[in-house]
Amino acid sequence: MINQKIKKSITNNSEELTALRRKLHSEPELSFEEFKTTAFVCEYLDKLGISYRKTEPTGVIAEIIAVPGGKTVALRGDMDALAVEQLNKHVPYASKIDGKMHACGHDAHTSMLLIAAKALFEVKEELPGNVRFLFQPAEEIALGAQSMVDQGAMDGVDNVFGIHIWSQMPTHKVSCTPGPSFAAADIFKVKFKGKGGHGAIPEACIDAAIVASSFVMNVQTVVSRTIDPQSPAVLTVGKMVVGTRFNVIAENAEIEGTVRTFNPDTRDHIEKSITQYAESVAAIYGATAEVEYIRGTDTVDNDEESAKLVQQVAAEAFGSDVLFNEKPTMGAEDFSAFLAKAPGSFALVGSGNAEKDTEWSHHHGNFDIDEDALATGAELYAQYAWAYLNK
Structure with a gap:
């Protein structure tokens, strides 16, 4: 040969x-x-x-x-x-x-x-x-x-x-x-919109920083609690931009991350779940969420x-x-x-x-x-x- x-x-x-x-x-x-x-x-x-x-x-x-x-x-x-x-x-x-x-x-x-x-x-x-x-x-x-x-x-x-x-x-x-x-590699972007205001008057605001932080913590359970452990997957939040000043409650927050999978069904599930988690977390606090999921390499x-x-x-x-x-x-x-x-x-x-x-x-x-x-x-x-x- x-x-x-x-x-x-x-x-x-x-x-x-x-x-x-x-x-x-x-x-x-x-x-x-x-x-x-x-x-x-x-x-x-x-x-x-x-x-x-x-x-x-x-x-x-x-x-x-x-x-x-x-x-x-x-x-x-x-x-x-x-x-x-x-x-x-x-x-x-x-x-x-x-x-x-x-x-x-x-x-x-x-x-x-x-x-x-x-x-x-x-x-x-x-x-x-x-x-x-x-x-x-x-x-x-x-x-x-x-x-x-x-x-x-x-x-x-x-x-x-x-x-x-x-x-x-x-x-x-x-x-x-x-x-x-x-692995297949995808990108997700989430934009949360709350209601900004003075840091001393939180009751009049919807804090986008709280919304985004809650999402970051909870979205990890998509992998740890909804995916078969024998089907490898990684969900990483790599970027979060929120707030403009130390005494201003943030009105907007932007999050970016990546998803890595080997199994097509797992990939589909995570894409759907990210939107569900973002919308649900936003709803808890009275905010709104906009999700973009970009499929990258297979x-x-x-x-x-x-x-x-x-x-x-x-x-x-x-x-x-x-x-x-x-x-x-x-x-x-x-x-x-x-x-x-x-x-x-x-x-x-x-x-x-x-x-x-x-x-x-x-x-x-x-x-x-x-x-x-x-x-x-x-x-x-x-x-x-x-x-x-x-x-």
Whole structure:
């Protein structure tokens, strides 16, 4: 199943792979602002001779067509950075832009996918099908994948595969289990309106601060008392804005939060319950409530056959001890938009190494990766495509 030419190509290009990642890391761009990154990817593909087209406003869809009309597998790597200040400025590839940083590993994903494309193009004549490369923008705002889908990224695709570098796993380890791996992620916003007035005359007012506080405390029981404990769910209130002055009773309060679930029925139940709780709490105090529930990314649900193929490919490429069983995370990933169009799977490749100080959480200003993991990811991309097309 493993192609030795691909393995050799990845090994021979490991230094270039690291150089690509360091260049991208030093020049981060935010979601839908990845214009230089898009241009860089296009220039690299031009040198390889791989055809591509740009998506709007950013992003690239490239393709190796070895068998016109044949089976097609898509490989996805995201490109955007975060509005995070880099704290580990001592590294030689530190961000050159204040307040922007590749704090999640997307620089690694893009560079790994470029080297995977290079390795697959070298065996183009042996490919029994086609490989599409999705250099995706705007994953961090959960809009890039759907944007690419809307622009034809998944047209004619039979299977899709993605990778995320994972600092919570040891370097080189690979995890890809069937079933949910990343949660569905939604946003809710609640506006309470009471009756403001002087802080010394509470009996003439309806205190929106009391209403909002009561809601925050009570809404937690949606999960703790109305959801099956074996159906994981998280409801977090992350923002509350209320009041204008120390001696003025608040008339308005605004709350924002997030809901994370794996089960669609649980998701529906929580959405309905948030509205019920908000309206009921408001009614107790004589206030009113306005609720907005925004559905974000869906669950990343790994297809069983695809996930098992990833495990088989990883074991044959790197040895069976590379396999790792990382538990599902309540984090979100818009890779789910691709899975809505074709079966596939999403793997985690470990990059955590205490000796290299690369175990920091994703999105932290000290985040970094053990660059030894880059070759693992690049080869996993390429070998998976080879294995899938040769099934």
